[in-house]
Amino acid sequence: MHARPDASFPEASRDDGELEAIYRFLNNDHVSPEAILEPHMNASCTRALAHSDVLVIHDTTQFTFEGEREGLGRIHRNDRGFWAHFALAVGLDRQAFGVVGLRYGTRTGPSKWKGSKRIKGVGDDEPSENLRWPNLVDDTATRFGAGRVVHLMDREADWFELLKHMVERGERFVVRLAHNRALVEGGRLDALLSKAETKAKREVELSARAEGQGAKKTRHASRKSRLAELHISAVSANLRSSSSNSVLQLNVVNVVEASPSAGCEPVVWKLVTTEPVDSAEDVLRVVDAYRARWVIEEFFKALKTGCAFEKRQLTTYAALLNALCVLAPVAWSLLRLRDIGRRQPDVLGSAVLEPRLLAVLIAIARRPVPQSPTARDIMYAVAGLAGHLPRNGDPGWITLGRGYERLLEAARTAALLGAM
Numbered sequence: 001m002h003a004r005p006d007a008s009f010p011e012a013s014r015d016d017g018e019l020e021a022i023y024r025f026l027n028n029d030h031v032s033p034e035a036i037l038e039p040h041m042n043a044s045c046t047r048a049l050a051h052s053d054v055l056v057i058h059d060t061t062q063f064t065f066e067g068e069r070e071g072l073g074r075i076h077r078n079d080r081g082f083w084a085h086f087a088l089a090v091g092l093d094r095q096a097f098g099v100v101g102l103r104y105g106t107r108t109g110p111s112k113w114k115g116s117k118r119i120k121g122v123g124d125d126e127p128s129e130n131l132r133w134p135n136l137v138d139d140t141a142t143r144f145g146a147g148r149v150v151h152l153m154d155r156e157a158d159w160f161e162l163l164k165h166m167v168e169r170g171e172r173f174v175v176r177l178a179h180n181r182a183l184v185e186g187g188r189l190d191a192l193l194s195k196a197e198t199k200a201k202r203e204v205e206l207s208a209r210a211e212g213q214g215a216k217k218t219r220h221a222s223r224k225s226r227l228a229e230l231h232i233s234a235v236s237a238n239l240r241s242s243s244s245n246s247v248l249q250l251n252v253v254n255v256v257e258a259s260p261s262a263g264c265e266p267v268v269w270k271l272v273t274t275e276p277v278d279s280a281e282d283v284l285r286v287v288d289a290y291r292a293r294w295v296i297e298e299f300f301k302a303l304k305t306g307c308a309f310e311k312r313q314l315t316t317y318a319a320l321l322n323a324l325c326v327l328a329p330v331a332w333s334l335l336r337l338r339d340i341g342r343r344q345p346d347v348l349g350s351a352v353l354e355p356r357l358l359a360v361l362i363a364i365a366r367r368p369v370p371q372s373p374t375a376r377d378i379m380y381a382v383a384g385l386a387g388h389l390p391r392n393g394d395p396g397w398i399t400l401g402r403g404y405e406r407l408l409e410a411a412r413t414a415a416l417l418g419a420m
């Protein structure tokens with residue numbers, strides 16, 4: 001699958017015997033997704049622990065599948081599929097170390113929607129589904145040790161009990177708030193934040209975003225890429241739970257776009273964190289950590305587009321889970337290849353491609369590969385194998401995946417001929 005990330009299993013196997021073996025493996029009751037993913041998670045952890053600053057991004061994605069499949073649940077309206085909640089370890093420089101945790105499940109209860117109308121009294125999701133957040137925090141804490149990493153989560157994780165859970169276990173985090181939380185002293189957080197002085201400014205390039213679908217539509221309007229000037233302030237706040245008497249003393253970093261252009265939804269992030277916010281450097285560190293959360297969205301794209309996971313024709317939930325855990329490390333390789341090529345273009349190509357593959361690439365590239373190529377040169381040369389032209393800018397997932405597939409095929413042929 002590493003050799004042909006987006007190929008179907010019939011395409012990826014060399015003969016019927018091999019295809020049969022893939023199906024027997026993925027459909028075997030004695031094969032578990034956890035066991036398949038464990039070596040990768042272990043290696044990811046080791047890669048991460050070589051660095052002093054490790055961020056662990058937690059986020060959920062949903063996979064939908066067409067046709068009749070056994071054991072899937074409902075997704076949105078009539079779609080069938082399952083949810084997967086990943087923990088991805090990354091560095092402060094956003095290099096991805098790999099997957100370090102996975103929880104998954106299906107929704108089998110009644111839908112809260114009938115047609116386009118919401119049914120009163122029917123809950124959003126299975127009650128246990130929310131537990132994926134604290135459970136995955138505990139899973140990763142077991143791997144890394146308490147307080148060793150900083151957990152990053154989006155607005156969906158603004159749940160008082162989850163924040164409390166992490167504080168009690170000595171975990172560090174940056175979580176984006178969705179609610180205007182109540183303070184112990186009375187009043188609300190937003191009022192406190194509005195009085196805070198700007199501690200730091202930062203200009204960032206906001207990437208383009210397609211309009212979200214379904215329920216996400218209201219939260220994520222589409223946007224063009226633009227340069228935004230962010231004003232950042234911070235306070236220490238005593239947050240009060242609305243349902244219990246719990247109190248949490250945490251720092252909140254407020255990020256506001258200074259002068260948003262007309263027609264653009266301005267950036268407003270409220271980030272609650274255990275990390276220090278005393279100096280300008282401190283608050284910028286929190287903001288940059290949160291910005292690294294984006295890497296997991298790219299990882300999901302690598303899985304869905306690069307590895308064509310939702311196109312897999314397996315007929316049971318169990319087999320699809322096994323396939324997911326075969327493909328997750330493949331998606332990580334694609335992510336690393338593209339990420340290093342894009343953001344650290346000057347890193348030596350040997351960091352992203354083993355010498356044998358590099359030799360093959362130099363031999364078959366459509367344009368000459370420079371002496372001591374950089375990661376960026378490699379990315380363009382690999383995409384070039386799939387017909388990508390440099391003037392079209394950075395290659396997308398599909399082109400890069402296909403180019404990589406051609407490279408590995410050529411390497412296999414070369415090895416068979418004893419040429420390299």
Ligand SMILES: [Mn+2]
Pocket residue numbers: 059060154156
């Ligand atoms: Mn999310």
